Amino acid sequence: xxxxxxxxxxxxxSSDDGPLTGVQSAGSSVLRPFAVGFERVAQPFRDxxxxxxxxxxxxxxxxxxxxxxxxxxxxxxxSEFALQENDYLRRLLEYLDGxxxxxxxDPIAAEVIGRPAGAFTQAIVVAAGSSDGVxxxxxxxxxxxxVGLVTxxxxxxxxxxxxxxxxxxxxxxxxxxxxxxxxxxxxxTRATLVLDRVRKQDVIRVxxxxxxxxxxxxxLSSLYPKGIPIGKVTSVGxxxxxxxxxxxxxxxxxxxxxxxxxxxxxxxxxx
Amino acid sequence: MSAGTVLRASAVVFVxxxxxTVIVSSLVVGGGAPDLLLVVVISVGLIRGSVPGAVxxxxxxxxxxxxxxxxxxxxSLVLTLAGFWAGRYGETxxxxxxxxxxxxxxxxxxxASLFGFVLHYxxxxxxxxxxxxxTALLAAxxxxxxxxxxxxxxxxxxxxxxxxxxxxxxxxxxx
Numbered sequence: 001x002x003x004x005x006x007x008x009x010x011x012x013x014s015s016d017d018g019p020l021t022g023v024q025s026a027g028s029s030v031l032r033p034f035a036v037g038f039e040r041v042a043q044p045f046r047d048x049x050x051x052x053x054x055x056x057x058x059x060x061x062x063x064x065x066x067x068x069x070x071x072x073x074x075x076x077x078x079s080e081f082a083l084q085e086n087d088y089l090r091r092l093l094e095y096l097d098g099x100x101x102x103x104x105x106d107p108i109a110a111e112v113i114g115r116p117a118g119a120f121t122q123a124i125v126v127a128a129g130s131s132d133g134v135x136x137x138x139x140x141x142x143x144x145x146x147v148g149l150v151t152x153x154x155x156x157x158x159x160x161x162x163x164x165x166x167x168x169x170x171x172x173x174x175x176x177x178x179x180x181x182x183x184x185x186x187x188x189t190r191a192t193l194v195l196d197r198v199r200k201q202d203v204i205r206v207x208x209x210x211x212x213x214x215x216x217x218x219x220l221s222s223l224y225p226k227g228i229p230i231g232k233v234t235s236v237g238x239x240x241x242x243x244x245x246x247x248x249x250x251x252x253x254x255x256x257x258x259x260x261x262x263x264x265x266x267x268x269x270x271x
Numbered sequence: 272m273s274a275g276t277v278l279r280a281s282a283v284v285f286v287x288x289x290x291x292t293v294i295v296s297s298l299v300v301g302g303g304a305p306d307l308l309l310v311v312v313i314s315v316g317l318i319r320g321s322v323p324g325a326v327x328x329x330x331x332x333x334x335x336x337x338x339x340x341x342x343x344x345x346x347s348l349v350l351t352l353a354g355f356w357a358g359r360y361g362e363t364x365x366x367x368x369x370x371x372x373x374x375x376x377x378x379x380x381x382x383a384s385l386f387g388f389v390l391h392y393x394x395x396x397x398x399x400x401x402x403x404x405x406t407a408l409l410a411a412x413x414x415x416x417x418x419x420x421x422x423x424x425x426x427x428x429x430x431x432x433x434x435x436x437x438x439x440x441x442x443x444x445x446x
Contacts, residue, residue: 001351004329007344012394020343027337031289035338038293046294115296116339117306117346119384119407120391120398125292125339152340159340166397185399256299 025154032156035113036127043259050257105225107141107262108132113157122165122185122255123148128263129156137223139264145229145252146170146212147261158263163193163230164255171222172230175209177202183210183230183249193231195247200238202245208233210249225264272323280315280430284327287311288334302402303410308335309383310418312350313357313375314426317365321358328354342394349387353379372423373416380415384408 007020014020054061110132114125128134130153140147140160148168152159161168163183170183172195179202181195195210210233214226231249238245272280291308298304308331316324332347357375365371384404391398 001325001348001355004332004344004348004351007333008342008348008394009344011343024337024340024343027333028340031334031338034289035293038289042294046297114292114338116341117291117296117304117308117335118387119303119403119411120387120396121341123339123341154340157340166399256297258297 028154029156032113032127035125036111039111039113046257046259102264104267105264106133106267108134108265109260110134110158110263111260112258122162122168123151124160124162124258124261126158126160126261126263127156129154129158131155132263133265133269134158134263135265135269139224139228140261141228141264142253142258142261144254145231146224147253147255147258149223150263160261160263162255163251163253170224170230171213171215172210173213174202174204174233175211177204177208179204180213181210181244181247186248191250192234193249193251195233195249196244198245198247200243200245204233204236204245204247206233206236272319276319276431280319280323280327281330283426283429284308284311284315284331285334288331289338292335292338298414299410301410301413302406303408303414305414305418306380306383306411307418307422309350309353309380310376310415310422311426312354313379313419314372314423315430316354316357317361317371317375317423318427318430318432319358320362321355324354324356324358324361325351326354328352345387345390345394348390349383352386353383356382372419376415376419377412380412381408384411 010020108128110126110128112124113127116123124147126140134150134153136150136153138150140150146163148160148162148165150158151161163170164185166185168185171180172183173180174195179198181198183193184196186192186194195204198204210230212224212226212228212230213222214224215222229252231251233247234250235248236245237247287308291306295307296304312324312328312331315327328350329347332345332350333343335341335346336343356379360375361371365375368374384407388398388400388403
């Protein structure tokens, strides 16, 4: 018990390049092959469970997806026009912008090899580290949307704080109205997020899409690039006493079944 | 404990720790996931006693903290105490009781969750009490109780029961 207390104390007191971090790095590297091996063995079982689970709601999901495809087809055509117009106007104005997603990032695909036990932290460990170019504060995504941020790195592994973690916060905007807010975990359930700090005069509707804001001001900038999808608004509410609206978001990413993720490394760093 | 028993117990705890971090933690049903490693450590404590329980709890916790890059020492502190408590229960009132694994797993799951919550709070980490102490705890409790008897049988079969001193038939008051 005393040894555990000493370890906790040393962990908190040592810096990121301190001796204990080195020990943890070495230990993590030694255990990485075991974690990868266990993950490979578990994968078929996880896939079988996912397949059986998806069969239950397959019919209704297919209907929803067909409707969504029709809507998205319309929007894709409109977006293509807007994109061409935007490109032309940018060239005209010689507009300077911050890093854009996904154009200014090189994704590093990484397998998820660990998840902390217990209800206290929401994180995953991925099989890519500093030797692959991953650094602390690199954003992590899947094809569905934003997953979180790299918080610790060893040469071969990295710890990613999920958006559902109590300490995670992302500046985000409503894609339709550009209403800004901060995406945080929901206090009720792990399956949803909330868009906090949305002013009462901003208009947000159910089914609006929320994406990362990617702001840049006074030499500071958001850790997340602009335009990464986060989720869809499921409810909007406000009371007379609250200063802000209560906006609930259904995240695009299923945080409970992450098998592989993409760590976004800025292209300029890899050059 | 013989070297063979130590090796077998270490292997069981190591495999449980790896399974916990790679697979079991993601089996979230009803808001919580089972804690296989906790159940294994409790079983080792019940079968082999308080000191082996504490030692293997510490070992399992260090493995988890290393694999998950968590703050080194937190999981091992919780599991060291869990193994020790289970061991003391096994050495005293719980010995030879059929449902000792269920009682130990139930009580220690609740206590470990409460202790973990207090520990994270004291370390300045933000934790939602309702989720940690109600939603996740109830689900974990149900899962752990379901795992208690089969895991205990498995650990007993692998690690083997240690020789135990007979309890004294009389209570002697020393002045």
